[in-house]
Amino acid sequence: MDNCSYDPFRPVKMPKTSITIAVFIDALGWRLAHEHGFLREELPYRGPLATIFGPGATGDPTILTGLKPRDHGHFALFTYDPSNSPFRKVLWPRLLPQFLTRRGRVRRWFGKKLSRYVGGNGDFEVRDTPFNLLRQLGYNDNRDLYEPNGAQATLFDDLRRQNVPFHVSDWRLDEEENLAAARKEIATGKLRLAYIFLPQLDILQQYEGTSSQKIICKLGWYEQEIRDLIALAREHYDEVKVAAFSDHGMTDIRKECALMQIVSSLPLEFGEDYFAVYDATMARFWFHTKEAERLIGDALLYLSDGQWLDDETLRSWGCDFPDGRYGDRIYLLKPGILLNPSFMGRYRYAGMHGFDPAHEDSIAFFATNEQTLPRPQGLEDLRRVLSQSIGIAA
Numbered sequence: 001m002d003n004c005s006y007d008p009f010r011p012v013k014m015p016k017t018s019i020t021i022a023v024f025i026d027a028l029g030w031r032l033a034h035e036h037g038f039l040r041e042e043l044p045y046r047g048p049l050a051t052i053f054g055p056g057a058t059g060d061p062t063i064l065t066g067l068k069p070r071d072h073g074h075f076a077l078f079t080y081d082p083s084n085s086p087f088r089k090v091l092w093p094r095l096l097p098q099f100l101t102r103r104g105r106v107r108r109w110f111g112k113k114l115s116r117y118v119g120g121n122g123d124f125e126v127r128d129t130p131f132n133l134l135r136q137l138g139y140n141d142n143r144d145l146y147e148p149n150g151a152q153a154t155l156f157d158d159l160r161r162q163n164v165p166f167h168v169s170d171w172r173l174d175e176e177e178n179l180a181a182a183r184k185e186i187a188t189g190k191l192r193l194a195y196i197f198l199p200q201l202d203i204l205q206q207y208e209g210t211s212s213q214k215i216i217c218k219l220g221w222y223e224q225e226i227r228d229l230i231a232l233a234r235e236h237y238d239e240v241k242v243a244a245f246s247d248h249g250m251t252d253i254r255k256e257c258a259l260m261q262i263v264s265s266l267p268l269e270f271g272e273d274y275f276a277v278y279d280a281t282m283a284r285f286w287f288h289t290k291e292a293e294r295l296i297g298d299a300l301l302y303l304s305d306g307q308w309l310d311d312e313t314l315r316s317w318g319c320d321f322p323d324g325r326y327g328d329r330i331y332l333l334k335p336g337i338l339l340n341p342s343f344m345g346r347y348r349y350a351g352m353h354g355f356d357p358a359h360e361d362s363i364a365f366f367a368t369n370e371q372t373l374p375r376p377q378g379l380e381d382l383r384r385v386l387s388q389s390i391g392i393a394a
């Protein structure tokens with residue numbers, strides 16, 4: 001037995017502590033990040049990241065599950081689902097005269113009511129969605145992604161299963177509150193992952209476009225906040241790994257298309273012959289009659305502002321849903337052309353996302369300080385790459 005060689009005065013070698021700080025900056029496009037040189041010194045290993053097609057609610061699920069939309073099921077907030085619509089029992093908007101329901105303040109107030117009704121966080125935007133159509137809309141909430149035992153296993157489920165301590169931002173809080181919460185948790189010295197979600201750049205670019213001075217200031221603020229997090233983490237951990245990424249870029253709007261009027265001028269009855277959801281960059285149709293399919297198909301076929309998406313394209317984007325829950329057919333506008341008015345409102349946004357995912361302004365961003373970390377090609381690779389950084393089995 002060699003137990004006698006135990007020396008009580010020899011320093012005990014503690015295992016190295018290591019943290020991965022993952023910062024998700026909504027809508028920070030590769031082009032913008034590259035031109036700005038976003039955290040170039042701190043995160044030198046960087047590149048474009050392929051995005052995923054969808055009008056919204058698509059990026060988070062793809063990042064966290066590592067699956068394409070057809071497999072995780074999330075693609076758009078609104079669907080056509082008259083029998084299960086969470087709004088079908090909301091009767092009273094019918095009683096409001098139209099001159100009131102057109103007003104922004106009334107709509108915002110109603111949006112908050114509706115949000116509470118479907119269990120949302122109060123940010124629910126009905127914007128210009130016609131009230132009488134709301135009762136036929138399904139609402140696809142993806143917030144259970146952050147909770148345990150959601151419909152699909154996520155990066156967070158992997159961490160819970162393996163008892164790995166982590167912190168994740170709370171979507172109910174704003175950016176400052178979430179950054180403060182992350183600092184507090186990082187300073188415990190006990191985390192293996194801090195996952196920080198910063199959503200405001202998306203909204204800001206929708207109103208300002210990509211080249212406004214306000215965007216430069218916002219990027220500068222993000223850089224300083226992230227530098228501070230890194231410095232703080234270095235006080236508490238032997239090793240600080242950082243990955244910053246986004247879900248998509250932002251395209252500046254150069255033209256509008258009144259697609260809603262083109263379709264509603266046809267001799268068809270909305271709700272009877274067809275149903276449509278008008279997102280800001282695409283129109284999704286459910287046809288109830290052959291005549292509606294033919295008339296709407298032909299009316300948009302020769303419009304130069306966009307194109308009908310064929311099955312092959314949707315399949316290659318991972319957005320083919322055999323049950324047609326997001327529409328029988330989708331008409332997508334060209335990058336930079338805004339569908340206005342749409343269910344997002346009657347407003348000339350300066351920037352929008354949800355165009356062709358291969359377009360240069362749609363491309364997302366990834367950067368890290370880990371030289372040996374494999375470079376993710378697309379959003380669906382982030383779960384695997386972050387798992388590798390943290391050192392867990394995916």
Ligand SMILES: [Zn+2]
Nearest residue numbers: 026027059247
């Ligand atoms: Zn986004």
